Amino acid sequence: xxxxxxxxxxxxxxxxxxxxxxxxxxxxxxxxxxxxxxxxxxxxxxxxxxxxxxxxxxxxxxxxxxxxxxxxxxxxxxxxxxxxxxxxxxxxxxxxxxxxxxxxxxxxxxxxxxxxxxxxxxxxxxxxxxxxxxxxxxxxxxxxxxxxxxxxxxxxxxxxxxxxxxxxxxxxxxxxxxxxxxxxxxxxxxxxxxxxxx
Numbered sequence: 001x002x003x004x005x006x007x008x009x010x011x012x013x014x015x016x017x018x019x020x021x022x023x024x025x026x027x028x029x030x031x032x033x034x035x036x037x038x039x040x041x042x043x044x045x046x047x048x049x050x051x052x053x054x055x056x057x058x059x060x061x062x063x064x065x066x067x068x069x070x071x072x073x074x075x076x077x078x079x080x081x082x083x084x085x086x087x088x089x090x091x092x093x094x095x096x097x098x099x100x101x102x103x104x105x106x107x108x109x110x111x112x113x114x115x116x117x118x119x120x121x122x123x124x125x126x127x128x129x130x131x132x133x134x135x136x137x138x139x140x141x142x143x144x145x146x147x148x149x150x151x152x153x154x155x156x157x158x159x160x161x162x163x164x165x166x167x168x169x170x171x172x173x174x175x176x177x178x179x180x181x182x183x184x185x186x187x188x189x190x191x192x193x194x195x196x197x198x
Contacts, residue, residue, distance in 0.1 A: 021170040025177045028140070032181055035136055036188055039129040044196040046124045052193040055117040062105030063186060066141075069098035070179045073148075073172050080165055089155050095175070096152060099145045106138050130189065137185050140178050147171045 072094040079087035110131075113119040121131040151168060154160045160168075 017166050017170040018173070021173050025173065028177070029181075032136065032184070035129075035133045036184060039133050039188055039193075042125045042129050043193050046126050048124055050117055050119050050123070050126075052126055052130075052189070052196070055113055055119055056190055056194050058190050059105060059109065059186070062102045062109075063182065065098045065105070066102040066179055066182055069095045069102075070176055072098060073175050077165075077168060077172055080162065080168055083162060085155070085160075088160075089152065092148065092152050092155065096145060096148050099141055099148065099175075103138060103141055103145070106134070126193075133185060134189060137178070137181055140181070144171075144175050144178050147174065 072091045076088050076091035076095060079085075079091060119127050119130075121127050148171065151160065151171060154164075
């Protein structure tokens with residue numbers, strides 16, 4: 001009986017920030033699922049071009065940057081856990097830089113598609129579903145960058161301490177989620193759809 005009492009006494013409520021983030025990720029996963037299903041449903045149903053195989057190129061550099069940012073944010077977390085504040089700031093800053101490059105890469109791709117390939121959101125079904133799905137992901141990356149930048153500013157001002165670890169971890173979960181979603185978007189948009197006969 002005493003062992004059970006001690007166990008109950010040691011039990012703590014889950015971190016509200018982490019729990020909130022997991023709830024947000026679950027809701028956002030459902031949202032992305034709707035957009036992915038819509039993209040798959042309309043895939044190959046364009047009545048006029050341009051078609052995915054004609055205008056899309058696999059985004060190697062942007063993808064490498066985004067996937068690498070999962071490693072850098074993990075390294076930043078480890079540094080925070082061990083009390084290595086300079087290391088945390090360095091790896092956290094690298095994460096922001098890699099995410100920013102991904103957004104730059106996406107913006108450059110859109111500029112190329114809109115002004116050189118005449119693909120806009122109103123051009124055809126492909127344009128509508130492409131910009132909706134990829135744009136939704138890009139929006140989430142931008143939100144993540146805002147959160148990451150807020151943490152970095154707090155760190156540079158000396159207001160980030162080891163007891164803020166749960167806050168940092170919650171943001172890192174969101175960032176890993178954004179990276180995982182990109183795997184799905186990458187597969188559906190840049191691998192599957194370009195191979196569908198028009």
